[in-house]
Amino acid sequence: xxxxxxxxxxxxxxxxxxxxxxxxxxxxxxxxxxxxxxxxxxxxxxxxxxxxxxxxxxxxxxxxxxxxxxxxxxxxxxxxxxxxxxxxxxxxxxxxxxxxxxxxxxxxxxxxxxxxxxxxxxxxxxxxxxxxxxxxxxxxxxxxxxxxxxxxxxxxxxxxxxxxxxxxxxxxxxxxxxxxxxxxxxxxxxxxxxxxxxxxxxxxxxxxxxxxxxxxxxxxxxxxxxxxxxxxxxxxxxxxxxxxxxxxxxxxxxxxxxxxxxxxxxxxxxxxxxxxxxxxxxxxxxxxxxxxxxxxxxxxxxxxxxxxxxxxxxxxxxxxxxxxxxxxxxxxxxxxxxxx
Numbered sequence: 001x002x003x004x005x006x007x008x009x010x011x012x013x014x015x016x017x018x019x020x021x022x023x024x025x026x027x028x029x030x031x032x033x034x035x036x037x038x039x040x041x042x043x044x045x046x047x048x049x050x051x052x053x054x055x056x057x058x059x060x061x062x063x064x065x066x067x068x069x070x071x072x073x074x075x076x077x078x079x080x081x082x083x084x085x086x087x088x089x090x091x092x093x094x095x096x097x098x099x100x101x102x103x104x105x106x107x108x109x110x111x112x113x114x115x116x117x118x119x120x121x122x123x124x125x126x127x128x129x130x131x132x133x134x135x136x137x138x139x140x141x142x143x144x145x146x147x148x149x150x151x152x153x154x155x156x157x158x159x160x161x162x163x164x165x166x167x168x169x170x171x172x173x174x175x176x177x178x179x180x181x182x183x184x185x186x187x188x189x190x191x192x193x194x195x196x197x198x199x200x201x202x203x204x205x206x207x208x209x210x211x212x213x214x215x216x217x218x219x220x221x222x223x224x225x226x227x228x229x230x231x232x233x234x235x236x237x238x239x240x241x242x243x244x245x246x247x248x249x250x251x252x253x254x255x256x257x258x259x260x261x262x263x264x265x266x267x268x269x270x271x272x273x274x275x276x277x278x279x280x281x282x283x284x285x286x287x288x289x290x291x292x293x294x295x296x297x298x299x300x301x302x303x304x305x306x307x308x309x310x311x312x313x314x315x316x317x318x319x320x321x322x323x324x325x326x327x328x329x330x331x332x333x334x335x336x337x338x339x340x
Contacts, residue, residue, distance in 0.1 A: 010074025010108040012096070013037070013081045014089065017049055017115040020122040024052035030115035033081055034058050039073055041065070042083040049083060049115075067095030074108040128200055131184045146186055153182045165306070213237055235270065247271045257284075259302040261291035269296065 013033055017026060026034075026049070034040060034053065042050065043064040053060055064082055065073065070092070074080050082089060100107045134141045156178045163171035187200035214237045217224035224230045244250060247267040253260065268275050277292045279285055294301040317323070 008077035009071075009106045010077050011079045011111065012070060012074060012108045013079065013111045013113050014093070015081050015083050015113050015115050017083075018118045018122065019048070019086055020118055020125045021116040023048035026115040030113060031056070033079070033113060036079065037081040038078040039080040040083065041070075041080065042085070043089070044085040047083060047085060053083070064089060064092055067092060067099045068105075071096075071099065071105060071108060080108075127180070127184055128188075131181075131188050135185075135188045141185075144185070144189065146189060149182065149185060149189075153179075153186075156182055161306075165303075165310075210241075213241070247273065256302055258287065258291050258305055259300075261288050262295040262301050265292040265295040 015030060015033070017023075017030075034056075035058065040053070040058055040060045041064050042060050042062060045062050050060060060083065064070075070080060070082075082092065096107070096110060099105055100110075136142065156175065160172075160175040160179050163175045183203065184200055187198070187203050190198050212219045214234050215230075216222040216237070217230065217233055222233060224233055242250065247270075248264060251260070251263050251267065255263070265277070277285075277289050279289075291301040294304060
């Protein structure tokens with residue numbers, strides 16, 4: 001064995017940590033490496049991990065040397081850990097790559113060690129942070145109210161439905177984001193209420209509690225083997241929660257007419273009531289009867305009418321000598337669309 005081959009070139013560990021995980025919550029392998037390292041470096045003196053590393057007795061030098069100096073510092077089998085900043089250490093890694101590729105230097109082992117990982121849903125924290133800053137610094141967003149944003153919630157819901165009906169996966173992802181924005185925006189505004197403030201965490205906690213309570217077959221001891229049994233559980237627990245006087249309580253009257261008629265018919269049918277649709281003169285009663293009949297047959301009359309209307313739209317465009325559907329100027333974004 002030659003002398004060159006027997007030289008221990010040491011080890012460089014690039015330690016990453018997600019900013020979406022609370023500082024100090026590092027993996028056990030990360031803590032082991034940090035405690036055993038001969039040298040721990042960090043270029044960011046405001047790195048959120050630093051107070052916790054120091055509290056744990058880890059000495060951190062606030063610098064990151066160049067590639068050649070770092071390689072030299074590892075000579076003799078030493079381990080150097082670089083706690084990477086949020087922007088990464090591209091200058092260092094590029095330098096190490098060039099040095100290793102030159103063939104002039106015996107390189108230390110290079111390891112990328114994730115100290116913490118993003119959990120599912122972690123990017124929602126980014127959304128909350130971005131929304132908070134926009135609310136504070138944007139001249140338009142900082143002045144919005146629940147009432148002023150209400151119309152956008154309706155618009156975004158319709159655009160989401162359209163994306164679903166079109167089967168466009170890219171549009172679906174974008175429109176889901178726009179609907180999510182409405183939730184986070186309203187929750188951020190709600191934090192400022194002087195009388196009854198609540199945050200997006202309170203919103204999430206409320207729906208989590210509701211979902212657990214209404215799924216006793218998942219989180220409790222009850223059994224449900226079919227979708228019908230699940231629905232029965234849901235309706236039973238919902239009835240206990242709401243304590244409504246009428247089956248029509250909670251049905252939003254501002255929704256589109258066909259959807260409203262179908263919802264009322266569904267409530268009547270589910271409750272086992274014998275209340276025939278009223279008859280009268282005019283197209284309104286005819287549409288009501290059609291909606292009730294469609295609901296009883298398992299058809300969403302609102303969706304059915306939309307599908308027919310879209311076919312009609314295509315026929316009109318064909319008669320005009322035009323091609324596919326006109327997308328117009330929608331989806332260009334800006335304050336008047338709030339996410340659209």
